[in-house]
Amino acid sequence: xxxxxxxxxxxxxxxxxxxxxxxxxxxxxxxxxxxxxxxxxxxxxxxxxxxxxxxxxxxxxxxxxxxxxxxxxxxxxxxxxxxxxxxxxxxxxxxxxxxxxxxxxxxxxxxxxxxxxxxxxxxxxxxxxxxxxxxxxxxxxxxxxxxxxxxxx
Amino acid sequence: xxxxxxxxxxxxxxxxxxxxxxxxxxxxxxxxxxxxxxxxxxxxxxxxxxxxxxxxxxxxxxxxxxxxxxxxxxxxxxxxxxxxxxxxxxxxxxxxxxxxxxxxxxxxxxxxxxxxxxxx
Numbered sequence: 001x002x003x004x005x006x007x008x009x010x011x012x013x014x015x016x017x018x019x020x021x022x023x024x025x026x027x028x029x030x031x032x033x034x035x036x037x038x039x040x041x042x043x044x045x046x047x048x049x050x051x052x053x054x055x056x057x058x059x060x061x062x063x064x065x066x067x068x069x070x071x072x073x074x075x076x077x078x079x080x081x082x083x084x085x086x087x088x089x090x091x092x093x094x095x096x097x098x099x100x101x102x103x104x105x106x107x108x109x110x111x112x113x114x115x116x117x118x119x120x121x122x123x124x125x126x127x128x129x130x131x132x133x134x135x136x137x138x139x140x141x142x143x144x145x146x147x148x149x150x151x152x153x
Numbered sequence: 154x155x156x157x158x159x160x161x162x163x164x165x166x167x168x169x170x171x172x173x174x175x176x177x178x179x180x181x182x183x184x185x186x187x188x189x190x191x192x193x194x195x196x197x198x199x200x201x202x203x204x205x206x207x208x209x210x211x212x213x214x215x216x217x218x219x220x221x222x223x224x225x226x227x228x229x230x231x232x233x234x235x236x237x238x239x240x241x242x243x244x245x246x247x248x249x250x251x252x253x254x255x256x257x258x259x260x261x262x263x264x265x266x267x268x269x270x271x272x273x
Contacts (some may be wrong), residue, residue: 020258072166093164093209093251097236104239112237114163114211116225 001054005150006030006133009056009095013137013146016094021071021139028136028143036149037134038123041065042080044092045118045125047053049109052103054130054150059091064142071141088113095146108152155181156272159201161192161218162234163210167257171205171234176259180268189213193221196229203271205264206251208235208242216249224251230271234259 010027017025033039047055059066068091069084070077077084089105092115093121100110120127130149137144159178160171165187172182183199186192189206190213196204204222208215215233231253233246238256246254253267267270 014260073169083165083169086164090164090166090257094236097209097257098238100237101239101242104241109239109241112209114209 001133001148001150002152003133004106005052005103006135006148007109008106009146009148010051010135010137011102012095012098013144015135016098017035017089017139020094021068021141023139023141026138027074028138030139031134033132033134033147036053036125036147037135038118038121038130039147040121040145041119042088043118043123044089045116046092046096046109047113048096048110048114048150049068049102051108051153052110052150053146053153054128055126056092056096056099057125057132057145057147057150058083058095059145059147060088066138067141068110068144085117091119155179155185156203156268157181157199157201158268159184159186159192159195159199159204160206161189161210162207163187164207167207167234169239171264174264175268178261178265184251189215189218189221191224192218196222197225200226202230203268204229204231205268206231208233208237208246211221215248216245219246219249219251232267232271234264 042065044058072087132147184195
């Protein structure tokens with residue numbers, strides 16, 4: 001996977017999380033993974049199609065997901081219900097959508113699919129065999145791990 | 154009489170947020186659609202003053218729904234509310250008949266400003 005695909009997602013995550021949660025994110029060190037699979041308890045999966053294709057996984061602990069959903073909803077999340085899951089999914093949708101604009105500026109026009117939520121670690125996501133570049137985004141309320149697996153069509 | 158709004162988004166979270174913003178500011182939310190097809194059907198049944206429309210949705214996307222609604226009512230007022238902010242997407246939406254374009258995440262004031270502009 002080309003390293004240039006990851007930067008739009010980092011910039012998009014910083015922009016969206018700052019706007020959405022009113023918090024200053026910071027970036028951890030990049031890592032590579034051979035397969036596309038979940039490594040966190042709560043994962044938002046967004047598909048990408050167009051000049052580049054693949055998937056992006058936004059992984060976080062359940063506690064972090066609860067805290068983010070609570071902030072987005074403006075009220076504490078008591079159980080991780082449909083509304084809380086929808087909030088977390090929408091966060092992934094917004095970051096991917098914003099990154100899509102940045103990728104288009106680089107010449108990789110693409111569309112995104114509606115987000116899905118996958119609970120649990122080590123779940124294999126796709127039949128596409130694209131290695132991932134993983135970047136942890138640290139927030140005061142926990143860490144979101146962004147795994148980007150994209151290839152040119 | 155309060156401006157009647159139809160909210161279209163596949164995310165329950167986004168529909169809830171938009172509904173709360175609108176209700177707290179004196180607007181009437183006459184319907185909620187979870188995809189483009191539902192929005193087209195509800196538009197026909199409810200004839201709202203303004204529609205908010207997401208783009209990436211299952212069953213029927215927002216651009217197709219805008220085209221369908223404009224076929225029913227060429228004067229329909231539709232505001233796109235989407236995470237896809239790239240220039241090509243804005244141009245496609247406007248060409249389909251969208252009146253305004255808001256990129257997520259947005260502040261409540263941005264939505265109210267857009268609806269107020271169309272309602273007046």
